[in-house]
Amino acid sequence: MTAEHTALDSILKARHSCRAYLDTPVPRELIKQAVATAARAPSWCNAQPWHLLITEASETARLGKALHTHAQTSPMQPDLPWPESYSGAYKARRFDCGMQLYDAASIERDDKPARTAQMLENFNFFGAPHMALVSSPHELGAYGALDCGGFVTAFCAALTSLGLGSIPQAAPAGYAPFLREYFALPDDRLILCAVSFGYSDTKAPINSFRTPRAALSDLVDWR
């Protein structure tokens, strides 16, 4: 092993989805550093299709309030269709991570109002002071989205390395028309996801669980 691998491995192991934050805003220079590091992600033809709209604390709070209200009365209309279904191992992993989240938040399995309230926290960006809305040109289709996925992973890892918590969120992208109008975004970009970030509230129970990963033998076939 190299020192670089040890460092990268420890950053990727330390990263987790953070769902409670301190109010403290993140200095602009630190955010720029994380974006610049993540921008080293590869992309097909080096198109670098990612674009970020990053909100400051006051704007995150304003948008969060408006989106939280909107989400309670409006159907979702994502630019990218939601997954058709989760079956087999994917269904089991989805169920398990949902249970981990509800257990951490002390929400009973059949307490629907509490589950709904927790789900709606997505639209408050879990109280994060910042949110990066990630979009990709429509014309690049699934490959633009693939490139942006790599960017998002690198961005979250870079934020971790700078002592910050983060979470990629598809849920806000479910209200793409609302976000497009709110920010006067052009029609020729797909709104893919948000990444909420800031200083983690490490004492919050919801931040206390870590999701497992499948064994290598479940994800690699050798020939």
Ligand SMILES: Cc1cc2nc3c(=O)[nH]c(=O)nc-3n(C[C@H](O)[C@H](O)[C@H](O)COP(=O)(O)O)c2cc1C
């Ligand atoms: C593309 C993408 C979309 C996600 N959307 C949401 C979301 O809308 N709400 C949420 O609470 N978590 C969301 N997550 C976080 C996942 O639930 C989380 O990454 C997964 O359970 C693994 O846990 P970890 O990030 O703590 O390792 C998303 C993650 C990704 C990569």
